[in-house]
Amino acid sequence: MLKIQRPYLIFTGDTEFVKTARGVRDWRPDQCIAQYRYPSNPIDLGLPEMGFAEAYEAGARTMLLGGAPAGGGLPEHWIDDICAALEAGLDIASGLHDKLADNTRLRELAEKLGRNLWDIRSVKQSFGMGQFERRSGKRLLTVGSDCVVGKKYTALALHREFSERGTSTSFRATGQTGILIAGEGIPIDSVVSDFISSAAVQLSPPAAADHWDVIEGQGSLFHPAYAGVTLGLIHGSQPDALVLCSDPTRTRIAAFELFPQPSLAECVRRYTDAARLTNPGAKVVGVSLNTSSYSDEDAKALLQATEDDLGLPCVDPIRTGVASIADAVLD
Secondary structure (H helix, E strand, C coil): EEEECEEEEEEEECCCCCCCHHHHHHHHHHHEEEEECCCCCCCCCCCEECCCHHHHEEEEEEECCCCCCCCHCCHHHHHHHHHHHCCCCCEEECCCCCCCHHHHHHHHHHHCCCCCCCCCCCCCCCCCCCCCCCCCCCEEEEEEEECCCCCCHHHHHHHHHHHHHHEEEEEEEECCCHHHHCCCCHHHHHCCHHHHHHHHEEEEECCECCCCEEECCCCCCCCCCCCCHHEEEEECCCCCCCEEEECCCCEEEECCCEEECCCCHHHHHHHHHHHCCEEEEEEEEEEECCCCCCCCCHHHHHHHHHHHHHHEEEEEECCCCCHHHHHHHHH
């Protein structure tokens, strides 16, 4: 499992596509020392501007490539600066499709200096086939009616809510931004398909009986391209509780117009059935909706109607918080 040394210097270079940088800044501001951007870049993360040596002296230990140029490639004109950061004492972390370790100049310099190049999308470890016996501790997994419906955000919000209530809890990251927020995790969609469930077992090991692992979901059982990773994550996680995430404005699966969005009731049934293969007690405990395109009045009515229809607490983690779901899980 990846374990990245923090705090971060966030590098955005000259790209304005900084979703990863914003996610880390929003959820782990205490782990963000400073930003480094080129003069032409108008995107300001609201962090101090520092050079590489200055950031290291201020406590930064890893430079996070927080921007994503078009196509996810590693721009050649960034290489000199990444080398300078390595020489200043910083490790480098990246979620780009182009691997840091595939760049000969970066790899050889990192080896010479004893620095780490963290390619978040790469999985270097192997995962043996487990027996999937029940593990101690409790687990909550976020799942979705589709992709990009708030699974990571909902998981982070629930982890924070649990922590603020004094509950022993860990956020278990499965995607690149989640891993950079947590500082560790497994990029589950990069694991060989036969071993996704086994990877999920390692991600969420046995814990104290009252400890809750909040696991970041990936994909969707209803997505024709990504259902496989979702099912493997469900079986390996053995969740006691599932939280269903959805975007109520969608009528079709994103980018797959031939596939309609399932009803929330069907999602509850199908996810419960899938999870009970490895945890017969698994159940859906709440619903998280993205109501950002609704007025306050319409959002309130939709959340209430969904609660009434499903008999489950329904929230928008940004508008309402997730307290009612936490109540259902912890009380």
